[in-house]
Amino acid sequence: MLAILESIDQHTTGIEPLVALVDTLRPRRPGNTIRATANVRTLTQLLKGNPEHARQLRDYLIRLLETRRHASLYSEVGVLSNDGFFTELKRRIAYRMLPPAFGDEYLTDALDQVLYKRTDYCWISAVPAADWLALFDTVMTPRPGPNVMLPGLLEAIRTLSYRVAAVGLEPKLTNFHTEMEEFESPFIVQNREVVAYLDDYERMLAGADVMLDVRHLLVMLDQCESVIAKIRKKALVQGTTIALTYLLVTLNQSIERLRKLLYLVDVKSAQGGGHRAAALALALELIQAHGDKYTVRDLFADNIHLLARNVTENASRTGEHYIAENRREMAGMFLSSAGAGVVVGFMALCKLLFGTLRxxxxxxxxxxSMNYSLGFMLIHVLHFTVATKQPAMTASRIAAGLQSPDGRHIDLDSLAELINKVLRTQLTAVLGNIATALPTAWLIAWCWLQVTGHHLVSRDKAMHLLHDIDPIHTPALFYAAIAGVCLFLAGLISGYYDNQALYTRWGRRVAQLRGLNALLGRERTIRLGNYLENNLGSLMGNFWFGIMLGTMGTLGTLMGLPLDIRHVTFSAANFATALVGLDHNVSWQLVVKSVTGFLAIGVVNLVVSFGLALWVALRARRIPFEHGFLLVRALFRRLRKAPVDFFIGSKENK
Known part of the structure; x- marks a missing residue:
């Protein structure tokens, strides 16, 4: 470290000494904060002990800063570009494989060369702020002349302001929030305020007696953020797209950075001394963003959580219909799921017949796939319920319940009540599906035998059907988990298409089709459009769920992988079909194992799909949840207090 300081003199201009000096501060392990702190303190002591080294280092750093452009570092690092999500994604992937060439013109390139490890932020941020400020005070002693950082900060403020104005006038925003076309856009007004503020700042630097007032500018930035909040709130009702989400994230990041830069250049904050801590905080933010600027994960984290919030929000609204509040609604859910079980019995028959075609x-x-897809869509059209379709919807509803109004506290008793309703509703739906799927499949197989004189399935096929639901000697539960993943994906697909139907106004678009109006009439076309807008997500979710179920086994065969699906209702129907095929000559042990098998398959279906859906819903809302033990205790308390109501609900809605 001392040798590097001694090598720096008035002729040193290259970046290499600074790279070497930072290398001496960097610990071997990024998590070794004690070593990093000790290195920073050692450098500070060396400079305090030799003021000449401190002066040479200061002059060297100022020469580096004077020969490089600063504005791009403050206005671009940590702020998404205006290129759009997919262009930015392609750029990051390309630069991860082959980074761009470094130059000597921009301060951003110097940061690339000095902090070339992604883990640098870990040890830099771990060093106490007091140690960094002490090192800064030792090196950057008061020096006559202009502030070398100020021109870059002012230029970055101007750049960010123009960028906010340009993004704020994007048609994707103005068409979505038409109020900006009726009144003067705050995105334009803030730009005028920034230009006026910078003009006054330049006159102040030139010696004119100017009173700088940034308060009105900050008010305009508040109005810009208010418009962004209104657009996001409206997007929860009208849907959103990746492009619109990207623009909103870009605007938020640009406005937030603009506020920080305005604080740094404000004369009043500089006099108060708060700008030193703010400057250090911004430096750490830039270092972290610099280390992650080519990471694809952060790009998705900044954008997709908003889109996922809209998708899960639509699923949450759908999930309201899958939660029974009292015994009357529980009975309605049982009847609805029983109707679905009858349809599944015939779907199981079609699948067996298709299998005989070879x-x-x-x-x-x-x-x-068509058997599954059309069958599930028919179940939805008939207003029946497939039990395993519930978790992906109700998990979003539970996540919405976790988000308290104040954002800090969670009412565990209310949440336990909601989860209790979800559990007993799903249990009722599973029992309703099985209660009719079993006798329907048995009746179909028995009628087939009476009409044709031979069994629907051979004895070998019947044993194969029973073997498929064996939870011990076959990977049936693993296949059930795969079906649970498919159910989870179907829930996301439902939310996505619900979002698209709202955003693109499917109802109006269908109602405007002249050919359809001539065929069905105006009123029927309008009703069809409204039905599709309200049910597109469910229909498409069922369709793609059927595709996934129908192709999974074939995909596993083609790829040589153990891929297949097991669904509780179809497994129950196959069990009934196999009983008839074996003329009911089965041991009680085989019956117990088979019944246990399709019940276990149902549990895995529900747990996997519900767990994944709840995880995504929590991530989309950015809700940390650490009350699992307390929640379980609240559920057991409800079970002990009213065990009958826990499983079948109260007589009236509470």
Whole structure:
């Protein structure tokens, strides 16, 4: 460290000595904060002990700063570009494989060369702020002349202001929030205020007696953020897109950075001394953003959580219909799920018949997929309920319940009540599905035998059906988990299409089709459009869920991977079909194992799909949840207090 300081003199201009000096501060392990702090303190003591070294280092750093452009560092690092999500994604992927070339013109390139490890932020941020400020005070002693950082800060403020104005006039925003077309846009007004503020600042630097007042500018930035909040709130009702989400994130980041830079250049804050801590905080933010500027994960984290929030919000609203409040609604849920069980019984029959065709793998996958897809869509149209479709919807509703109005406290008793309603509603739906799927499949197989004179399935096929739901000697539960993942994905797909139907105004678009109006009439076309807008997500979710179920086995065969699905209702129907195929000559042990198998399959279906959906819903809302033990205790308390109501609900809605 001392040798590096001694090598710096008035002729040193390259970046290499600074790179070497930072290398001496960097610990071998990023998490070794004690060593990093000791290194910073050692450097501070060396400079205090030799003021000449401190002066040479200060002059060297100022020469580096004077020969490089600063504005891009303050206005671009940590702020998304205006290129759009997919362009930015492509750029980051390309630069991860082959980083851009360094130059000597921009301060950003110097940061790339000095802090070339992504882990640098870990040890730099771990060093106490007091030690960094002490090092800064030792090196950057008061020196006559202009502030070398100030021109770059002012230029960055101007750049960010123009960027906010440009993004704020994007048609994706103005068309979505039409109020900006009726009144003067705050994004334009803030730019005028920034230009006026910078003009006054330049006159002040030139010696004119100017009173700088940034308060009105900050008010305009508040109004810009208010418009962004209104657009996001409206997007929860009308839907959103990745492009719109990207613009909102870009605006928020630009305005936030603009506020920080205005605080740093404000004369009053500089006199108060708060700018030193603010400058250090901004420096740490830039270092962290610099280390992550080519990471794809952060790009998705900044954007997709907003889109996921809209997707899960739509699923949450749908989930309201999957929660029974009292015994009357529980009975309605049982009847609804019982209707679905009847349809599933016939779907199981079609699948068995398609399997006897011995078609080519892709043709068979298509037939299976259409059987599942059209069957599930028919169940939805008839207002029936498939139990395993509930978790992906109700998990979003629970996540919404976790988000308290104040954002800090969670009412565990109310949450326990909601989860109790979800559990008993899903249990009722599973029992309703099984209660009719079993006898329907048995009746179909028995009628087939009476009409045709031979069984629907052979004895070998019947044993194969029972073997498929064996939870011990086959990967049936693993396949059930795969089906749970498919259910979770179907829930996301439902939310996505609900979001798209709202954002693109499907109802109006369908109502405007002249050919359809001529065929169905105006009123029927309008009703069709409204139905599609309100149910597109559910229909498409069911369709793609059927595709996933129908192709999973074929995909596993083609790829040589253990991929297949097990669904509780179909497993129960296959069990009934196998009983008839074996003329009911089965041991009680096999019956117990089979019944245990399809019940266990149902549990895995529900747990996997519900767990994944709840995890995504919590991430989308950015809700940390650390009350699992207290929540379980609250549920057991409700069970002990009213065990009957816990499982079948109260007589009236509480």
């Amino acid at each position: 078609a080519a793998p892709l043709v068979e996958a298509f037939l299976f």
